[in-house]
Amino acid sequence: MNHHTTLVVAAxxxxxxxxxxxxxxxxxxxxxxxxxxxxxxxxxxxVVLLVALVATTTLYEGHGWAGYARPAGVLVGGVLAWRKLPxxxxxxxxxxxxxxLRLAGVG
Amino acid sequence: MRSIWRTLDxxxxxxxxxxxxxxxxxxxxxxxxxxxxxxxxxxxxxxxxLVLAGASEFLFIGIVAAGGSPIAAVAAGLLVNAxxxxxxxxxxxxxxxxxxxxxxxxxMNDESVVFALAQPDLARKRAAYWACGGAVLVCWPxxxxxxxxxxxxxxxxxxxxxxxxxxxxxxxxxxxxxxDGAKRRSALTGAVLALAAAPFLPAGxxxxxxxxxxxxxxxxxxxxxxx
Numbered sequence: 001m002n003h004h005t006t007l008v009v010a011a012x013x014x015x016x017x018x019x020x021x022x023x024x025x026x027x028x029x030x031x032x033x034x035x036x037x038x039x040x041x042x043x044x045x046x047v048v049l050l051v052a053l054v055a056t057t058t059l060y061e062g063h064g065w066a067g068y069a070r071p072a073g074v075l076v077g078g079v080l081a082w083r084k085l086p087x088x089x090x091x092x093x094x095x096x097x098x099x100x101l102r103l104a105g106v107g
Numbered sequence: 108m109r110s111i112w113r114t115l116d117x118x119x120x121x122x123x124x125x126x127x128x129x130x131x132x133x134x135x136x137x138x139x140x141x142x143x144x145x146x147x148x149x150x151x152x153x154x155x156x157l158v159l160a161g162a163s164e165f166l167f168i169g170i171v172a173a174g175g176s177p178i179a180a181v182a183a184g185l186l187v188n189a190x191x192x193x194x195x196x197x198x199x200x201x202x203x204x205x206x207x208x209x210x211x212x213x214x215m216n217d218e219s220v221v222f223a224l225a226q227p228d229l230a231r232k233r234a235a236y237w238a239c240g241g242a243v244l245v246c247w248p249x250x251x252x253x254x255x256x257x258x259x260x261x262x263x264x265x266x267x268x269x270x271x272x273x274x275x276x277x278x279x280x281x282x283x284x285x286x287d288g289a290k291r292r293s294a295l296t297g298a299v300l301a302l303a304a305a306p307f308l309p310a311g312x313x314x315x316x317x318x319x320x321x322x323x324x325x326x327x328x329x330x331x332x333x334x
Contacts, residue, residue, distance in 0.1 A: 026195045030204065077275030099268035
């Protein structure tokens with residue numbers, strides 16, 4: 001196989017596997033009825049995954065520390081969201097804080 | 108529920124558009140990075156359309172560009188995307204059946220899931236999920252194409268602070284769910300586990316490990332209902 005064919009096959013394999021992960025949940029849900037307690041647990045699972053994703057993408061870049069600028073921006077965004085400021089303000093403040101800190105030389 | 112949005116109104120659509128714009132800009136840097144690393148223009152465009160999961164695509168490009176085997180790159184990408192299985196399990200009735208389920212599964216991502224989660228009732232969950240999923244489906248590949256065309260002109264977007272945007276978006280949308288005591292305990296335990304594991308485990312695994320937080324037993328009697 002030449003290099004391009006390998007790349008196409010690999011990209012298609014990643015796409016197919018990802019789609020299988022995405023489809024498996026809805027397919028299972030339409031076939032199996034879960035008890036109410038499990039339903040609540042499954043809903044909590046998404047919250048747990050998303051919060052873990054927030055934590056790791058805030059503090060890490062790969063396996064290493066992401067620096068101070070990004071966590072500071074996310075923290076500012078989180079506080080503003082907690083105070084119920086509009087989403088637009090929250091997100092732009094997070095990006096703006098990080099950008100300004102980097103401009104000021106904070107890593 | 109007093110969330111930031113009451114209905115799927117212009118405010119919510121504006122929020123989704125903002126997320127789409129950010130996804131598009133990150134897509135530009137993704138396309139540019141891929142081409143700069145020596146990949147053909149069509150690869151980031153193909154992957155952004157068919158895989159439609161940014162983190163796994165960055166990882167794939169990074170591993171192959173560093174000389175890793177494509178099999179390792181696919182395995183790493185799949186590991187990162189395994190979280191879509193529990194996402195799908197937690198979204199009853201949001202996708203619908205038939206072709207809707209097929210397309211709806213394809214547009215399942217962190218953003219569309221968290222937007223749906225933040226809505227109080229099924230109708231709005233559906234509307235938010237499809238609007239955000241559709242925005243990402245358009246913006247991510249468009250950004251990747253523009254970036255690949257621009258070549259190495261764009262080098263990352265870190266100066267703009269866009270890397271803080273993704274976690275901030277997720278955090279803002281998931282905050283209301285954390286008013287529920289049991290969910291909060293599970294989520295915080297899971298986050299601590301993920302943070303402790305992240306320096307050692309391959310990408311994707313720490314977030315899955317966080318699911319162990321579900322085992323945290325809470326005082327069930329005083330489970331509060333979100334605001």
